[in-house]
Amino acid sequence: MLRAAISSSWSRCVLKRRLSAEWRRSYAVVSKAQERAKQYQPGDRLHGFSVEKVVPVPELYLTAVQLRHDKTGAQYLHVAREDTNNVFSVGFRTTPMDSTGVSHILEHTVLCGSQNYPVRDPFFKMLNRSLSTFMNAWTASDYTMYPFSTQNGKDFENLLSVYLDAVFFPRLRQLDFMQEGWRLENEVTEDQSTPIAFKGVVFNEMKGAMSGPDQLFAHSLQSKLLPSHTYSHNSGGEPIRIPDLTWDQLKQFHASHYHPSNSRFYTYGDLPLERHLELIEEKALSHFERLQPHTEVPNESRWASPREHTMYCPPDPMAPDPNKQTTLAASYVIKDVTDAEELVFGQILGSLLVDGPTAPFYHSLIGAGIGSDYAPCIGYSSQTRDSTFSIGLRGLAEEDVDRVKKIIEDTIAKVIRTGFEPERIEAILHKIELSNKHQSTQFGLGVAAALMPSWNHGNDPSTNLKITQLVDSFKAKVAADPNYLQSKVKEYFQDNQHKLWLTMKPQEDYVEEQEREEKEKLDGMVAKLTETDKMDIYERGLELAEEQKREEDMTCLPSLKVSDIDAKAKRTAVETRHMGGVHTQFCEQPTNGITYFRAMFTPDNIPDDLQIYLPLFCNVITKMGAGELDFIEFAQKEELKTGGISTSRHIAQYHSDVMQYEQGIGLSSFCLDRNLPDMFDLLLRVFTSPRLNDMERLATLVRMEAAELANSIVYMGHAFAMKRAGSSLSPSGRLHEIAGGMTQVSFLKGLAEKENLDPVLAHLQTIASLVLNKTNMRCAVNSSPEGVDQAANQLTRFLDNLPGSPLGDSLHLTQASDFSPSEERMHYELPFPVNYMSHAVCGVPYSHPDFPKLRVLARLMSAKYLHREIREKGGAYGGGASMGTEGAFKFYSYRDPNTVETMSAFESSVQWALDGKFTQQDIDEAKLSVFSVVDSPLSPAEKGATLFSTGIDNDMKQETRDALFAVTKDDLRDVAERYLMDGKRTHATTLLGPTTTMTSQGWNILKE
Known part of the structure; x- marks a missing residue:
């Protein structure tokens, strides 16, 4: 399950003093979890672990406890917090020195059975014996991580037992290596006369993954920018190199990397720490002695001068202009990721430079209209031993490469001269404040994924949790030195010789060349086989097939019972009001001083020929400006006062009839309670005076949306296939396909090819006149008990200024009388x-x-x-x-x-x-x-x-x-x-x- 580490905002929970009785009870229960954590002292010994530090982080409403296992040196971080969705993770620094995919294949293979759970694929089988809210594993460039989360205490212990046994005591059978990694096998397993072929789950996964230009570009960028150690190799595996990996090499990699001395444990939530430690010690760590894993990743030696590299990829059949398929990026090595202050500064600076229409690079690159979108991997990244920054464009004509290089260098020089507007910095800091309060269902998992890349290289994880302190340090430096940001930009970019110019071009015969290389590899391996070897391959194939068919006794696996499930569903209390005739739903929740607003517009008078334009309308309506604000000014206020304003296509089949559905447009936003007037003011501008008249801006947004949707096919191809297959079976399925399936991909491609978008602007203006009113509108507000009245007052003022006569319906259904399912x-x-x-x-x-x-x-x-x-x-x-x-x-x-x-x-x-x-x-x-x-x-x-x-x-x-x-x-x-x-x-x-x-x-x- 190769995937990049989850990006996660730092968040969330500072409860207000005045709470309803229900929330006070919750607060009291959770406080016990934190109070337990605060009672630990450095030097305390708990089940083979020693406490190293206890760090309260009040702004995130958590207390972190850092420990180390006395015997093996295993590191441990426990985050005690108000959350029943408890998380466990164990991670290992994995540093492959080739591109055979050894760390990725090992991740798959350890989950295929272990000492105490000797069944085929216990990981997948536990998906059905658990109430987990998350189960997965992933291989990053230099670590492998095994996390799960669940709200059930018994389930937590069941999953913990399976995960610990899997990673520390796997069977690592040859048949599992063959199934998950690679093997030679007859094309028809039961027919020895059929040709021998490559097979294997990871082999096929990586053939798919490395067929996408984005993945190819990302790997090449990392390998060329950080060439001296593990990052020069593909941890997921290059398909052509995967068959070089042997079963013995896999087992050796496990022995040298999957050891407690090379591990980092993480737990989160309201379950007691001591029980976690007791189980981990008993089931795993007590069986090991300390060793020196020697998996450290050195800092990259800095270059004396910039370098350039050109790579190739398959042509994009969905590209609007076949002559504009070149991608270019400039990439820089920045700082060691173990410096927490530099990490936060890098994240802030990266956001200042590239995020949104107010960013300098957005203005100079996207605004230039010479590419379709940013290049892959743009912005600041702390996923490797040294942090990096990349900036560039995709969808270029080859002759524009030098022009883009000059734009990048000129933009850096301009930022050094002029710095950033104070409002831009304020917007970034507002974003951090908002993310600290915004609550997520997978906050604990997000923290684990965010901490792991730097913790993996020795950074103190609890220091990184103290986000407010780190941001305050940033503010102090900026206040003390007006040129601080400019000096950092100069240091990081203009004076930095460790810079890579990476260019990716389409190659017409790329796919054929990959197939030829694979065939040559296969033919070369088959040519060396004796008849005895071929018979062995045939018999091993039959043995694997028999193993895959074999019914297994699963009684060794722990499992919850259906009786463990609460018979009663959790009920959410809502209040319904009619605000000026508009059906409005209010839901009081502990939102930490944030109000969440939703609106639904379900007009029944949108012509059929405009249906396909609705997703584009959703994408552009808040990105072109409104009233007297152009799109840059609007984006600046949006960042300063809200958590963003988003619109999306709403398609919902009626819960009681396949032939009835509701369709329209959904809008949502959220803000700190103090910013409610500003949020509704921005929304009112969008409703009453959208600026759907900027041809150049529209062309930019069309190019970006077309590129993004087309590029998603290689990663989400099954979703596109499912949408298309369902489109002929129900009216809502048909609308889903038009809105986000292959039909929409082709439609946007066609628009991106057009030179004149005047007709498109006219269609969008027509949609705005039909949608942006309160005739077929309903609203929903989630706010704290203290914030509901203020939200209601501001919403009333907003609705009073909207055009239209509300119908007051909660749902507005359409009967599809003209639809008949077809094959x-x-x-x-x-x-x-x-x-x-x-x-x-x-x-x-x-x-x-x-x-x-x-x-x-x-x-x-x-x-x-x-x-x-x-x-x-x-x-x-x-x-x-x-x-x-x-x-x-x-x-x-x-x-x-x-x-x-x-x-x-x-x-x-x-x-x-x-x-x-x-x-x-x-x-x-x-x-x-x-x-x-x-x-x-x-x-x-x-x-x-x-x-x-x-x-x-x-x-x-x-x-x-x-x-x-x-x-x-x-x-x-x-x-x-x-x-x-x-x-x-x-x-x-x-x-x-x-x-x-x-x-x-x-x-x-x-x-x-």
């Missing part, structure tokens, strides 16, 4: 080495009695059948089934090398369900997995949002909950027969990827 088979031919596929079948709406049954069935089929067939056997990165709220049951696969076999797996999974080849334990596990989603935590800002957007209320949620508990084996077989059997319901299939014989007949093929 469709669509193949978008794209230059990917792997496929993304979806097969969809007409389903039912949320309140239908069969919806809970189909939801459990989807999870059951995913965990007990499709995962084995598509991932373990087929080598795809992922696959499964889902029953969503848009009225379709969908199968899918992700980064999949085998379309024919996957389609067969979709079909055979239905027969598997009909045959009832599953147990009551399997059903219970599927229910646990469904409830882990149903009961996922909600932030104060999110409470009541489902009711507001879909009309699904507390009682309906309880009815669905009761029905989920009641699902039986007969129910699952029944809905499989009535909905999924071929010919019973209308279905559709979509494939994204390379040419394949599967789609040669009866398919609609689009060559993008």
